Amino acid sequence: MADVGYGRNGAADRQIGRQVGEEFIEVVATASTVARHACAILEEGSRFDIEIEVPGWTERVAVHSPSRPGAVRGAVEKMLRDLDVTTR
Numbered sequence: 001m002a003d004v005g006y007g008r009n010g011a012a013d014r015q016i017g018r019q020v021g022e023e024f025i026e027v028v029a030t031a032s033t034v035a036r037h038a039c040a041i042l043e044e045g046s047r048f049d050i051e052i053e054v055p056g057w058t059e060r061v062a063v064h065s066p067s068r069p070g071a072v073r074g075a076v077e078k079m080l081r082d083l084d085v086t087t088r
Helices: 014-031 071-082
Strands: 003-010 036-044 047-054 057-064
Touching (some): 014 071
Antiparallel strands (some): 036 047
16 A cells, blocks of 8 residues: 655645545555655646656646546546556
């Protein structure tokens, strides 16, 4: 299980920001082979940019804002697969 650091949450709507953060943490904590991650959520108009830090690099995934339930989960799972750091 990965250790997830949850840093900045720049979502204007705190409830939606919490939803995005919870989905991120859920996926990364159970699906990643990397020991430590950090997350920052940035709201950029009609999308959320979610920065995922792993040792040595930072990746960013974009999700429409407001996001439908599960959208963040799916986007982060795909990113982890693309980076080849997933157990799923």
